[in-house]
Amino acid sequence: MAEIDPGTGLKIRELTELKPTAAEEYQDAMLKRVDHFSQQRDSTFNSFVENTIVSGLRVLLDLKVKVDEALGDNKEKFYDIVEKLLLFGL
Numbered sequence: 001m002a003e004i005d006p007g008t009g010l011k012i013r014e015l016t017e018l019k020p021t022a023a024e025e026y027q028d029a030m031l032k033r034v035d036h037f038s039q040q041r042d043s044t045f046n047s048f049v050e051n052t053i054v055s056g057l058r059v060l061l062d063l064k065v066k067v068d069e070a071l072g073d074n075k076e077k078f079y080d081i082v083e084k085l086l087l088f089g090l
Contacts, residue, residue, distance in 0.1 A: 027061045030054045
């Protein structure tokens, strides 16, 4: 939810913080979804498109988990820098 700053009239939004295990949880959920659609044979095209999208997202989440592992203790500093870049870029 956005609040309006009474002094400036600008909308203030709270950033959502992700848990360190969020990528793994999303990955598990998407893998279950891929399995579900691979067992359904209603529409080959829909299953193919959804499986392709989910598989692509799984690769991205795998990459994020590996980056988190590689960064180790510097993970928080890296996320702070990325957050600042995103805020200034918007």
